[in-house]
Amino acid sequence: MKLLKLIANLGYGSRKEVTAMFREGRVTDAGGDVLYADDAVVHADVRIDGEPLDPAQSIVLMLHKPVGYTCSMRDPGRVVYDLLPPRFRLRNPIVSPVGRLDRDTSGLLLLTDDGALLHRIVSPKSGMLKVYDVTLAGDLRGDESSLFASGTLMLEAEKMPLAPVAMEVLGPRAARLALTEGRYHQVRRMFAAVGNRVEALHRSRIGGLALDGLASGEWRALTADDIARLFDR
Ligand code: URA
Numbered sequence: 001m002k003l004l005k006l007i008a009n010l011g012y013g014s015r016k017e018v019t020a021m022f023r024e025g026r027v028t029d030a031g032g033d034v035l036y037a038d039d040a041v042v043h044a045d046v047r048i049d050g051e052p053l054d055p056a057q058s059i060v061l062m063l064h065k066p067v068g069y070t071c072s073m074r075d076p077g078r079v080v081y082d083l084l085p086p087r088f089r090l091r092n093p094i095v096s097p098v099g100r101l102d103r104d105t106s107g108l109l110l111l112t113d114d115g116a117l118l119h120r121i122v123s124p125k126s127g128m129l130k131v132y133d134v135t136l137a138g139d140l141r142g143d144e145s146s147l148f149a150s151g152t153l154m155l156e157a158e159k160m161p162l163a164p165v166a167m168e169v170l171g172p173r174a175a176r177l178a179l180t181e182g183r184y185h186q187v188r189r190m191f192a193a194v195g196n197r198v199e200a201l202h203r204s205r206i207g208g209l210a211l212d213g214l215a216s217g218e219w220r221a222l223t224a225d226d227i228a229r230l231f232d233r
Helices: 004-011 015-023 113-124 144-149 188-191 224-230
Strands: 025-027 044-047 058-064 107-114 130-136 166-171 174-179 197-207 219-221
Touching: 004 015, 004 044, 015 025, 058 224, 107 113, 130 188, 144 166, 174 188, 188 197
Parallel strands: 107 197
Antiparallel strands: 025 044, 058 107, 058 219, 130 174, 130 197, 166 174
16 A cells, blocks of 8 residues: 555545645654655554554554543534544544443543454443442442342333343442443443432443553553453453
8 A cells, every 4th residue: 555545544634634744754764764655665664753653453542531521523512532633533444432431421431443343342242341430429228239230120211131230339329330231321220220320430441451540531552462451351
């Protein structure tokens, strides 16, 4: 693939913008020699402003999503893409969220351009573990853990009961939930079903992967080790 097309597909700019980057000498090889649009150079040796290119395919990002951002491309308010470099929205194929967190939920969100990997994580068959910390508006009644673990809880407008959810009580109005499904607004609806209301919701873990010090609003690309850890549970 021509360098111009490769770089445009990675979302660094339109063809016109990437042409300008070549003209400005911003595209170089690993040794700092300026490259031209028609040069045939292996991906790993290309630099833009001295930085290596993003991988050509199968990039996975983790973002510590703050409250107030939606997992959407088109939303009049703030969207998770506002927290990432613009190239991730412009890449072809696009980097999209792996499942969704509500606007008012914070925590670990994955994004990828790899459709097969995305499916492997979100498919109901995957049973991928997701851990949420919940703060509630009212006190726990005491029977929530056994009800959620029973595999019999029916949410409104659903045909199948929820798969068992493990719940650890962290305080009178605080709990940690381990889900293996990802139904629409699942945690909020579970607590609505027991007459309570979620005040704050935070996802701390997906599979074996945790935020591990990534601050709110920050992101990083996953390594092969991270991806192995993700599936290691
Ligand atoms: N459950 C919810 O209710 N909201 C989320 O964002 C995630 C899980």
